[in-house]
Amino acid sequence: xxxxxxxxxxxxxxxxxxxxxxxxxxxxxxxxxxxxxxxxxxxxxxxxxxxxxxxxxxxxxxxxxxxxxxxxxxxxxxxxxxxxxxxxxxxxxxxxxxxxxxxxxxxxxxxxxxxxxxxxxxxxxxxxxxxxxxxxxxxxxxxxxxxxxxxxxxxxxxxxxxxxxxxxxxxxxxxxxxxxxxxxxxxxxxxxxxxxxxxxxxxxxxxxxxxxxxxxxxxxxxxxxxxxxxxxxxxxxxxxxxxxxxxxxxxxxxxxxxxxxxxxxxxxxxxxxxxxxxxxxxxxx
Amino acid sequence: xxxxxxxxxxxxxxxxxxxxxxxxxxxxxxxxxxxxxxxxxxxxxxxxxxxxxxxxxxxxxxxxxxxxxxxxxxxxxxxxxxxxxxxxxxxxxxxxxxxxxxxxxxxxxxxxxxxxxxxxxxxxxxxxxxxxxxxxxxxxxxxxxxxxxxxxxxxxxxxxxxxxxxxxxxxxxxxxxxxxxxxxxxxxxxxxxxxxxxxxxxxxxxxxxxxxxxxxxxxxxxxxxxxxxxxxxxxxxxxxxxxxxxxxxxxxxxxxxxxxxxxxxxxxxxxxxxxxxxxxxxxxxxxxxxxxxxxxxxxxxxxxxxxxxxxxxxxxxxxxxxxxxxxxxxxxxxxxxxxxxxxxxxxxxxxxxxxxxxxxxxxxxxxxxxxxxxxxxxxxxxxxxxxxxxxxx
Numbered sequence: 163x164x165x166x167x168x169x170x171x172x173x174x175x176x177x178x179x180x181x182x183x184x185x186x187x188x189x190x191x192x193x194x195x196x197x198x199x200x201x202x203x204x205x206x207x208x209x210x211x212x213x214x215x216x217x218x219x220x221x222x223x224x225x226x227x228x229x230x231x232x233x234x235x236x237x238x239x240x241x242x243x244x245x246x247x248x249x250x251x252x253x254x255x256x257x258x259x260x261x262x263x264x265x266x267x268x269x270x271x272x273x274x275x276x277x278x279x280x281x282x283x284x285x286x287x288x289x290x291x292x293x294x295x296x297x298x299x300x301x302x303x304x305x306x307x308x309x310x311x312x313x314x315x316x317x318x319x320x321x322x323x324x325x326x327x328x329x330x331x332x333x334x335x336x337x338x339x340x341x342x343x344x345x346x347x348x349x350x351x352x353x354x355x356x357x358x359x360x361x362x363x364x365x366x367x368x369x370x371x372x373x374x375x376x377x378x379x380x381x382x383x384x385x386x387x388x389x390x391x392x393x394x395x396x397x398x399x400x401x402x403x404x405x406x407x408x409x410x411x412x413x414x415x416x417x418x419x420x421x422x423x424x425x426x427x428x429x430x431x432x433x434x435x436x437x438x439x440x441x442x443x444x445x446x447x
Numbered sequence: 448x449x450x451x452x453x454x455x456x457x458x459x460x461x462x463x464x465x466x467x468x469x470x471x472x473x474x475x476x477x478x479x480x481x482x483x484x485x486x487x488x489x490x491x492x493x494x495x496x497x498x499x500x501x502x503x504x505x506x507x508x509x510x511x512x513x514x515x516x517x518x519x520x521x522x523x524x525x526x527x528x529x530x531x532x533x534x535x536x537x538x539x540x541x542x543x544x545x546x547x548x549x550x551x552x553x554x555x556x557x558x559x560x561x562x563x564x565x566x567x568x569x570x571x572x573x574x575x576x577x578x579x580x581x582x583x584x585x586x587x588x589x590x591x592x593x594x595x596x597x598x599x600x601x602x603x604x605x606x607x608x609x610x611x612x613x614x615x616x617x618x619x620x621x622x623x624x625x626x627x628x629x630x631x632x633x634x635x636x637x638x639x640x641x642x643x644x645x646x647x648x649x650x651x652x653x654x655x656x657x658x659x660x661x662x663x664x665x666x667x668x669x670x671x672x673x674x675x676x677x678x679x680x681x682x683x684x685x686x687x688x689x690x691x692x693x694x695x696x697x698x699x700x701x702x703x704x705x706x707x708x709x710x711x712x713x714x715x716x717x718x719x720x721x722x723x724x725x726x727x728x729x730x731x732x733x734x735x736x737x738x739x740x741x742x743x744x745x746x747x748x749x750x751x752x753x754x755x756x757x758x759x760x761x762x763x764x765x766x767x768x769x770x771x772x773x774x775x776x777x778x779x780x781x782x783x784x785x786x787x788x789x790x791x792x793x794x795x796x797x798x799x800x801x802x803x804x805x806x807x808x809x810x811x812x813x814x815x816x817x818x819x820x821x822x823x824x825x826x827x828x829x830x831x832x833x834x835x836x837x838x839x840x
Contacts, residue, residue, distance in 0.1 A: 247728065248719050251675050251712065298624055298708075299604055328627055356632040360611040363604050363628075 170441075177440030185433060192426045196419060200396060203418040204385040207335065208398030211411040214333055214341060215400040218326050222404055225255060225321050226288075226305065232259065233307040233317045246317070257302065257320035261309055264316065272304035272318045280306050283316035292406055293323060293351060299363060300324040301351055303405070327352040327362075330409065339413035342390065346406045348374040358390045374408055383408075386415060448599040451572050451580060452564040453520075453557035459599050462619055465828040466582060466595065467507075468555035468566035471498055471538070472548070476826050478756040480548050484512065484556055484567055493758075493788040496547045497535040506558045507571040507585055520556045527551075545765060546758035546788040552827065569834040570595065590837045592819075610635060616816040619829055623680045623812060639812045640824030641682055645754035646709070646806040648717055652776035653743040657800050659696065663747070664801045666693040667720045673807045675716040677709060681807035684754075698726035699746040704736035706751070713749040713806065721747075743774030754808055755826070761785040764793060764802075776802045 232249060236242055246259040262271060264281040271280050274291035283289045283306035296302035301323035309317040326343070330352035333341035340354030348371030350362045361368050368390035377383050389395035395412040396419065402409065416423075449456040453468040472480040472488050482488045485498035504512040514536060518529045527540040527550045540547045557564040565571075570582040580597040587593050598615075600606040607625060610618045613634055621629075621637075629635055648667070650660040668690045673681055699721055703714025711730060718725040726746070731739060739745050752771060753759045763771040764785040772778075778800045784792030797803070811829065815822040820839045825831035 244718070244725070244728075248715050251715055251719065295604075298622065299607065299628070300624065324624065324627065331627065331630060354631075356611065356629075359628055359632070360608040363608040363611070 173441055173443070177437060180440065181433065181437055184436070188429045188433065192429055195425055196423075199419050199421055200386065203396045203413065204398055206398070207339075207396060207411040207413060207418075208400065210333065210335065211341070211398045211400035211409045214329065214409050214411070215402040215407070217329055218343075218402055218407065218409070219404055221325055221329070222321075222323075228253060229256065229305060229307055229317070229319065229321075230288075233309050236261070236309050236317060255322045255325060257296075257322055259317060259319045261315045262306065262318045263314065272306060272320065274304045275306060275318070280316055280318065283308055283318070284314055293345060295351075295363070296320065296322075301327055330354060333411060335411060335413050336417050338417050339411065341409060341411045342368070342370050344370055344374050344408050344410070346374065346378060346408070348372065351407065353390075355391055361390075370410055383410075389414070448575070448577060448580065448597065451575060451582075453555040453566060457599075459597055459619070460580075462828070462830050463572075463580060463582060463595070463597055464555060464566075465568070465825070465831040466570040466834055467568045467572055468557050468564075469568045470553070470555050471551045473828075473831065474548075474552065474756045474826050478826075480551075490548065493546050493786065494540045494544065496538045496551065497532070498538070499534055500536065504567055506560075506565040506567055508558075508560060508565055510558070512556065512567055516558055517556060520558060521554050544767065544786065545762050548756065548788075549758035549762050552756065552759065584834075592833065592836060592838060595833075610814055615814075616819065617830070617833075618814040621812045621814055623810070626812060629814060634817055635814050636817050637812055638815055638822050638824050639810045640826070641808050642811045643753055643755045643759070643827060644751045645684060645808040646677075646681065646713055647750060647752045648713075648804040648806060649740070649745070649748040649750055649771070649773055650801060650803055651743055651745040651748065652773040652802060654746050655699075660801050661799075662691070662694055664798070664804055665691045667717070667804060669804065669806060672713075672716050672720050675719075676713040677807060677809065681809045684805045684807055693722060693724050696724060699724050700726040700729055702729045702731055702736060702739055702745050702748045704748075704750060705730055705732050709809070710749050710751075717747055717749060741774070743776075752803070752805075754805075757790045758788050761788050761790070761793060764797075771803075773802050778802065 243261070246261065249259050250256055262280055264277065264284040268277060271277060272291070274294055275289060279289040286308045289306050291304040293301050293303050302320045303323060304318065304320050306316040306318040309315040330341050330343045331354050333354050342350060342354065342358060343352040344350055348367060349365055350358060350368055350371065353359050353362055358368055360366070369388055370390055373383055373387060383399040384397070386394060386396050389412050394415045396415055397410050397412045399408060399410045449460045451460045451463050451467055453464060455461045455464050469484045471485045472482050475481045480488055480490070482498065484501055484504055486501045488496055488498035490496050500512055506512065514529070514531050517536070521529060526543045527538050527547060528542065530537045530539070538547055538551060540550045543550065555566065557566055569584055571585050572580060573583050574581040578599045582595040582597070584593045600609065606615070606618055607628060609615050611628065611632065626637060629637065650663060652660070670683070673683060701714045701718045703710050714728050714730070718728050740748060740750065752763060764781055766772065766782065778796055781793055781796035784796055811824060813824055813829065818839045820837040822836045823832055
């Protein structure tokens with residue numbers, strides 16, 4: 163054992179004893195940074211999901227207000243049916259509007275509402291179905307309102323919710339983030355990621371479907387999980403109770419936490435450089 | 448899917464026939480005749496044409512296309528006669544009376560071989576059942592489509608889902624509303640072009656006098672009607688800058704055949720454009736609508752009409768089996784112009800004594816794989832240009 167060897171060992175001990183606390187503190191800092199970045203990403207995604215939900219809610223409210231206005235102004239004159247038929251020319255988001263007698267046979271009733279619901283509408287209560295995919299493959303919702311100007315009748319239509327699908331599809335976060343809308347059973351209703359849109363049409367389940375289904379009893383929805391595209395995502399969720407919809411905005415972890423990841427890499431590089439310099443100086447001395 | 452035999456009945460088979468069977472000529476984007484099985488074609492007046500066969504043209508069994516095979520193929524249902532004059536083949540439609548190019552266009556040349564029909568096109572049917580067909584290119588061309596699998600998919604939903612999953616390279620028809628689904632889907636792109644069929648309002652001459660029909664032509668705001676019924680998915684065919692109020696009179700009913708939602712909207716918009724004179728909107732199943740059209744028992748009738756090529760259009764205004772002239776309507780000037788395939792003359796005669804009002808020419812949309820280069824909607828057959836498409840990386 164010569165002097166040089168002893169000097170090297172001493173230098174290594176000194177370098178490591180100096181660096182170990184730095185490593186510990188640095189690692190802790192990086193972990194905190196990652197956790198904060200993740201929380202911040204989740205929070206901003208949740209805010210986006212809530213914004214989207216709010217826009218959906220406003221849109222839906224407007225549609226129903228339009229319908230209420232039509233129902234309130236409906237008269238029982240001979241032209242009423244003609245006017246009702248032509249409303250869809252100006253309000254394309256409303257399906258065919260018709261006056262429905264609660265005693266009409268089921269085939270004359272809106273497809274997703276029961277005779278009891280239509281009766282209830284005729285008696286003064288607004289009723290609506292859950293969201294379903296219509297014949298033209300766009301989401302729809304059947305709504306019936308009391309037609310106050312008409313004795314014993316309800317005014318019914320299918321709201322065309324294509325606008326909502328459009329709204330969800332057009333949410334893009336960064337390069338790879340997207341939004342998905344699901345109903346309470348976990349069925350996909352709209353998806354920003356093109357790869358998930360086939361499931362909207364076929365009713366196939368996605369990773370998000372399983373999470374929504376699991377949360378039905380009131381369970382929390384996770385902030386990170388393996389998303390429908392098979393990569394880990396950071397996510398923000400928002401519920402839209404009027405529609406029984408859930409909107410989730412997702413961003414791959416690799417993109418959402420790119421800042422924290424870069425900080426960790428820089429820290430490791432700095433640590434390595436410091437170690438090399440300490441050892442070098444120790445050996446040289 | 449019906450048999451791909453040159454006289455197919457179902458949409459998918461009709462689309463595929465353009466790749467297996469060739470007509471003498473097709474039309475280009477400007478409605479000019481372009482020789483296909485002919486090497487050269489010349490019109491000799493409205494009823495006659497002469498052409499030479501493309502040298503080396505063969506059926507898919509490699510037997511040559513001859514005057515006799517052409518005659519036996521076309522004489523079945525073409526209605527025009529063929530004769531030889533030196534190197535030229537003469538096509539004469541004098542007896543039927545319609546424009547010869549309109550008669551030639553839909554006639555695909557075929558040859559019976561046992562219980563199947565052979566064509567002269569670049570593809571050959573190698574197998575077919577009720578839902579599938581397999582077509583192969585007769586002679587491979589580097590960079591171009593070599594094999595086509597046709598799959599008749601029962602629902603739009605399944606077809607769109609399969610396209611989104613990347614299982615289909617072409618989805619021939621897609622509704623404009625459904626295009627939203629394919630936004631940002633980079634592996635697919637939308638191609639579109641004007642349909643040869645336009646949308647029109649036929650005016651029942653049995654119920655409406657010439658003055659009333661003229662008043663309707665001048666009183667209905669076509670621009671507004673088109674925008675209300677179709678939005679921006681239907682090209683303008685021109686319209687009067689100003690409209691005049693409709694004179695008072697009885698209420699007018701509008702028939703909208705149950706073709707699709709667009710025709711229902713056109714019917715609704717038409718009734719509204721009639722203002723106080725708008726009567727009932729009658730939504731009729733196709734069979735009943737057809738019967739009403741034949742009987743002429745209607746006021747206004749929202750219906751499709753072949754707008755191009757112009758020769759096809761003129762067939763609709765000649766007396767005959769394919770005439771769309773409303774019963775009770777007579778317009779010697781229009782018939783004369785139609786007889787001579789004089790488009791400007793026809794439009795002038797229609798404007799003076801209208802049997803119908805043109806609304807617009809809808810677009811047709813197709814989804815294709817983004818790797819297919821040069822893909823475009825054909826001027827006549829929806830995918831007639833497919834054999835020329837190139838497969839990129």
